[in-house]
Amino acid sequence: MRLKSILLCLVTIIILSACSSSPTGRNQVVLFSEGQMSSLGEQSFTEMKHELPISKEAKINAYVQCVTNAILHYVPIQASFSQWEVVVFDSPQVNAFALPGGKIGVYTGLLNVAVNQDQLATVIGHEIAHVLADHSNERMSHAHIANAGLQISNIALASQDYRNEIMALMGVGVQYGVLLPYGRTQETEADIVGLELMAKAGFDPYQSIELWKNMAKASGGNHTPELLSTHPSHDSRIQELTEKAQRLPVFTGTKPNCVKAS
Template identity: 85%
Template sequence: MRYKGIVLSIASTLMISACSSSPTGRNQVVLFSDTQMSSLGQQSFSETKNELPISKDTKINAYVQCVTNAILDYVPIQGSFSQWEVVVFDSPQVNAFALPGGKIGVYTGLLDVAVNQDQLATVIGHEIAHVLADHSNERMSHAHIANTGLQISNIALASQDYRNEIMALMGVGVQYGVLLPYGRTQESEADVVGLELMAKAGFDPYQSVELWKNMAKASGGSHTPELLSTHPSHDTRINELTDKARRLPAFSGTKPNCAKPV
């Protein structure tokens, strides 16, 4: 009993000392530094690039980069890295992800469902929002406090014992079958922050609703797209996106013109 009390006391101290606020003002517990998270994100991204084919289609790469750059113009400068990297993976997965350290991955299968620049911007804005809100750090911190056996604080991603689990906690790893979906609170937060980002960049926020409708149609009742399985598309979510889009300020600048390859 005494040991249990000590453990609880240490956990409580860690949670109090590591308290922070998300972009929406929500209280968070994050135990790891931005530098640690960026290092893990960069290693994870390198592993993914080594194990998945990278698209060599110049038009597709230019299109994805165009949409991403338009959003990144409205993303605050990050202290732990100086530049974002975007890679398009040649894979039928309907998915995308962003990792600490400024790493963004987009699967070509997503372009079959995100049918225009505004819908692609919805996904990319959402994934970038996960990074800005420290969701990977938050999830890893919860796993560490819960003593899941992941010795995250003193482990290198190169360790085969924990590599897949850490990648899953960071939001990537569909190809390993161990992806751990973000919680509902984090998903809603990424929806809000991501929608604000893409709207500031001049993309149509109402297309976010059309995107999730497309996701539902793409499932065909038999196979759920990876992005839909980890980003649930319920009526409540669509209603929340519609309500948020209505309350966003009108865009008065020059809208992006990123041409999707035919």
Template identity: 70%
Template sequence: MNGLQKALLSTLTLSLIACSSSPTGRHQIIMFSDQQMNSLGAESFESMKKEQKISTDHKTIDYVQCVTNALLPYVEKQEGFTTWEVVVFDSEQVNAFALPGGKIGVYTGLLKVAENQDQLATVIGHEIAHVLADHSNERMSQAQLANVGLQVTNATLNDSEYQGVAMAALGLGVQYGVLLPYGRTQESEADIVGLEIMAKAGFNPYQSIDLWKNMAKASGGNQPPELLSTHPSHNTRIADLSQKADTLSNSNAKKPMCRL
């Protein structure tokens, strides 16, 4: 890649960047359209439904849908879709997710750790918050920029005998200096935004603290150091949620009555 090609690549990259703000006012770099992200989310969700076992237990399905339905009136309407699809996957995974385009997946294993409707609402609210804050778009944009940056740097080091060492070091710097901390920021943001949603819906925000205590027990302490993780540590998460819950506990919303 010559100097002109590098300049064109850099110019093209910058021209695709759109500046945006998250629900908490944090500056974001967004490179993909809502339509692109919604299509990607829908396509991924359809693939998951074909590849993974879907629960047929109506009681469990109704319970998860009840909690989700209680949250949705307090979720800001999104561009490109008007309804949220919820699927319960029959799996021991202690997990849930939400994808652009309004796709929510909950694994039955989560219900062994999220012990009541408030704790389940904490998780689903958190996952919905990822969609509201365009976190998937942000992560993809960040990865795209990192990839372009590495390509440009590789070109400048093309004639250097230290190219391999330099690229390895830079790759490590991108991984631990940009992408992972960005993930922790997004996770903490989704915690706060999700907690606001669930509290507005009438769920008890203090149950989020119990949820993460349960998560800590379920993990058996096998969590990587916070510095090398895309998620905040359990202790950090609990402290942040406790502080936020103090400002949200007096919700005037009618308390949902979802039971498993």
């Protein structure tokens, strides 16, 4: 019982000292400073730019930058960095990402699935939302806490009294609960915040639904079951985005006109 009490106290102290709230009001545990996260993001992005081919197509770069700039106009100024950087990677991957420190990467393969500016804005808004919601910090913090707990647990493994209980805690709960990149809660939150951003910028939020229909077709129906996936299922995502889009205010300004490269 003493080990369990010590472990509980340590985890409680860490959580209470590092509590914050996400943009949707969800409680978070973040252990690292904004400066630390920005530095890690910049280092990772620099490595990626050295390892992956970067697109030289001027029209593609201008198109991606146009969509991104329209969204960034509605993004608050960040304390840990002054400027967002966008790089288009020449790769067939259907993907995009944003890192702490304002680093955004878009793979050219995404443009085959996100077929217009509104669908591309859905993805870019979603990835920017991950940064605004401090999801990388939250993910790393959870992993850090889990690792600390496992190290303490290893001491107790010498005692048969705790072995079965601790081994259970080290199993599915850790593997699928905190260590997978961006859990489903974070992905859903990024969907919500990202949809709000792209709609504020004048992009059509209902095109987010069409995007995920395209994603479903591109996957050929072969995707990981929702229970063990870091992303919500396509059906769940489409339903949630539809409900959110219906609640957004109608845009009355000038819509962006970002021309996709043919």
